[in-house]
Amino acid sequence: MTYSLLIERDLFQTRACLLQGDTLIDYLLEPAHHQSRKGQIIKGRILKLDDALNAAFVDLGQNQSGLLPRKAIRGDKSSSLRDFFTEGQRLLVQIQKDPVDGKPAELTTFLELQTPTLIYRPLGSGIIFPGKWKDADKKAALTKRVSDLPGEFRPRSRAEAEPLEVTFAAAKALHDQWQDIKSREGTAKKTVTLYTPPPQAASLAQHLPPGEELEVLSNDPKLIAAAKSLYGEDTPSEIWARRESLLAHHGLEDTLTSLTEKQIALTGGGNITVEQTEALVAIDVNSGTSDMGGGATEGPLSLNLVAAKEIARQIRLRNLSGILIIDFLRLQEKEARQALNDALSRYIVDDPATVRLIGFTSLGLFEMTRQRTRPSLAHLLSLPAVPGAPEVSLRRASKLVTDFRQQLDAGQGARLTFTYGPAWQRFWKITSSEISSHLGCHITGVAAKETGPWDYDISPA
Numbered sequence: 457m458t459y460s461l462l463i464e465r466d467l468f469q470t471r472a473c474l475l476q477g478d479t480l481i482d483y484l485l486e487p488a489h490h491q492s493r494k495g496q497i498i499k500g501r502i503l504k505l506d507d508a509l510n511a512a513f514v515d516l517g518q519n520q521s522g523l524l525p526r527k528a529i530r531g532d533k534s535s536s537l538r539d540f541f542t543e544g545q546r547l548l549v550q551i552q553k554d555p556v557d558g559k560p561a562e563l564t565t566f567l568e569l570q571t572p573t574l575i576y577r578p579l580g581s582g583i584i585f586p587g588k589w590k591d592a593d594k595k596a597a598l599t600k601r602v603s604d605l606p607g608e609f610r611p612r613s614r615a616e617a618e619p620l621e622v623t624f625a626a627a628k629a630l631h632d633q634w635q636d637i638k639s640r641e642g643t644a645k646k647t648v649t650l651y652t653p654p655p656q657a658a659s660l661a662q663h664l665p666p667g668e669e670l671e672v673l674s675n676d677p678k679l680i681a682a683a684k685s686l687y688g689e690d691t692p693s694e695i696w697a698r699r700e701s702l703l704a705h706h707g708l709e710d711t712l713t714s715l716t717e718k719q720i721a722l723t724g725g726g727n728i729t730v731e732q733t734e735a736l737v738a739i740d741v742n743s744g745t746s747d748m749g750g751g752a753t754e755g756p757l758s759l760n761l762v763a764a765k766e767i768a769r770q771i772r773l774r775n776l777s778g779i780l781i782i783d784f785l786r787l788q789e790k791e792a793r794q795a796l797n798d799a800l801s802r803y804i805v806d807d808p809a810t811v812r813l814i815g816f817t818s819l820g821l822f823e824m825t826r827q828r829t830r831p832s833l834a835h836l837l838s839l840p841a842v843p844g845a846p847e848v849s850l851r852r853a854s855k856l857v858t859d860f861r862q863q864l865d866a867g868q869g870a871r872l873t874f875t876y877g878p879a880w881q882r883f884w885k886i887t888s889s890e891i892s893s894h895l896g897c898h899i900t901g902v903a904a905k906e907t908g909p910w911d912y913d914i915s916p917a
Contacts, residue, residue: 461661461683463674464702467894468841468853470679472657473708480711481806483773483833484660487850490839492830493520495653497550497567497637499644502543512541514549514563517647522561524549530565530579548641548650556831557734569630570653572662572686573615573623576630580608588613598623605631614666656830658682663808675702699896700865701858709858715774715833716851722766726759730770732834736779739767743785756785757792761799768803777809777828781821796822845883853883856912860895863914870897871917879909 460475467488474482486492493516500514503521511525526537541547553562569576583599594616601624602609615623637650644650653659658679661670672683675696684691696702703709714720719729731738741763743756767782787793793816800822804811810827817823840846841853863872876884884901892899900917 458669458671459661459664461658461670461672462702462706462708463657463672463676463679463683464696465674465676465679466701466854467857467891468850470655470657470676471703471712472660473703473706473712474660475706480708480773481769482660482808483712483715484657484830485833485836486656487836487839487841489842490836492554492656493518493551493561493652494554494656494830495551495570495651496649497548497651498647498649499546499641500549500563500647502541502545502547505537505541505543507537510537512537513560514547515647516549516551516561517649520555520561522549522551522555522563523559524563524565528552528562528564528566546647553828554831556835569633569651570662571626571630572659572664573612573618574626574630575610575612576627576634577608577610578606578631578634581606583609583611585611586613589616591616594620602627607631607634614664617666654682654686655679658686662686663806665806673702699861701861715770716837720766720770722759722762724759724762726763728763728767728770730774730776732776732832736781737771737776739780739782741782741784756787757795760784760787760796764796764800765803768800768807771826772807772809774833775830776832777826780824780826782824783821786820800824842883842886844886847879848883852910853887857891857895859914860891860897860899863916864895864897872897872899873902873915873917874899874912875902875904875907875915876912877904877907877909880912 458477462473462475464471469488470486472484473480498516500516500522502512503515504513506513509523509525511523514522514524516522529537529540531540547565548567549563549565550567551561552564555561565579566577567579569578583602585595589595589611597620598611601620605627609627611623633651640648640650661683664670670687671692671694672680672687673694673696674680674683677695680693680695684693698705701709703712718731719727721727726744727742729740729742731740741760743759763784770776771780784796787796797813797815801813804813807826809829812825814823814825837851838849841848841850860872860874864870874884881903888899888901898917904911
């Protein structure tokens with residue numbers, strides 16, 4: 457099966473879609489003005505030791521600070537925070553999680569560098585193979601080859617299909633990269649970022665099964681180069697140079713828009729609804745107009761199995777994480793519940809995030825957890841599109857640019873008039889020149905006197 461990684465950099469966002477054939481299996485959105493710092497290694501400075509939180513606040517530069525909990529500090533676990541650090545001390549930290557919902561970035565001193573086939577922890581030791589690795593001879597050979605390199609190496613499953621020399625070359629490159637980081641740390645006199653991982657959009661395919669074919673398409677040559685550095689210089693690629701949206705050309709816009717909707721229709725009838733709250737994600741399975749048939753057990757189980765497959769897909773595409781509670785159609789028999797649990801286990805097996813199925817509660821609700829790897833899609837779309845106009849979310853701004861592009865693609869000429877309601881005024885003042893330049897046209901903005909705050913109209917000039 458051929459996989460395709462489509463990456464489109466637009467004015468306010470970068471979007472990456474991973475396709476298996478024609479099916480969307482993963483999606484990443486990164487706002488232009490809220491770029492992730494996850495994975496960065498920084499020489500920071502301790503601002504405060506908080507005994508109540510048992511954590512340190514660390515200056516990360518760029519007017520940001522992060523939280524370093526005691527559990528993320530190397531050393532004797534029985535020692536206190538102040539046994540390791542003092543306020544004002546400089547240290548190497550890595551960002552594990554970006555700040556979200558008012559919470560600071562989460563940091564660690566367990567540093568690691570990665571490629572699609574290998575994880576390197578320079579402060580560890582030895583080599584740890586995944587349980588799926590079967591080739592004992594290759595294990596022994598790779599163990600011997602890396603024995604002279606300090607640090608801990610963790611080959612991924614897909615590395616088993618690679619030639620030994622390719623995997624060792626990756627290990628050596630990661631070791632050399634770490635030596636460069638340490639060299640620059642020694643000369644740095646202030647807070648500085650020493651390592652930034654490849655762009656998240658380019659990294660979206662790094663969890664593919666070994667031996668799978670991948671092609672990369674992007675309208676940004678830099679993202680093409682980043683992808684090739686990850687997956688190999690011989691990776692088939694194409695630079696998208698047309699004015700037409702890359703994702704729209706591949707028929708993905710409707711699918712991506714549906715990821716913001718609360719209700720998802722199921723094949724054969726029925727639907728699921730998704731509700732995100734601060735505490736958890738609630739998912740409800742409804743029979744709707746579905747003709748379940750098959751009796752009191754077979755009918756509900758059949759619909760639940762369809763729903764489980766779609767739920768596994770939706771939580772990955774929407775990047776839902778934390779506690780997830782699913783209200784499936786009621787199943788009375790223990791065997792039916794187990795069959796549903798087993799099916800959901802199969803459906804989540806390819807999810808790159810760690811998913812834990814807890815099972816049915818005494819109330820008949822299904823409980824599971826999913827690791828937070830990045831903020832949810834809904835959260836990212838709610839962020840301000842640009843500094844200085846917090847009232848205009850990324851969702852609204854992106855929709856506006858799409859509407860402009862559709863007018864241009866419809867042959868409305870290179871001059872447009874944008875008549876807008878009062879809520880758009882500050883945003884348009886900040887971005888009008890940038891939008892016109894990005895789209896290659898002239899847009900005249902006209903503030904409407906009598907219209908709804910968010911209403912707008914786009915017409916030929």
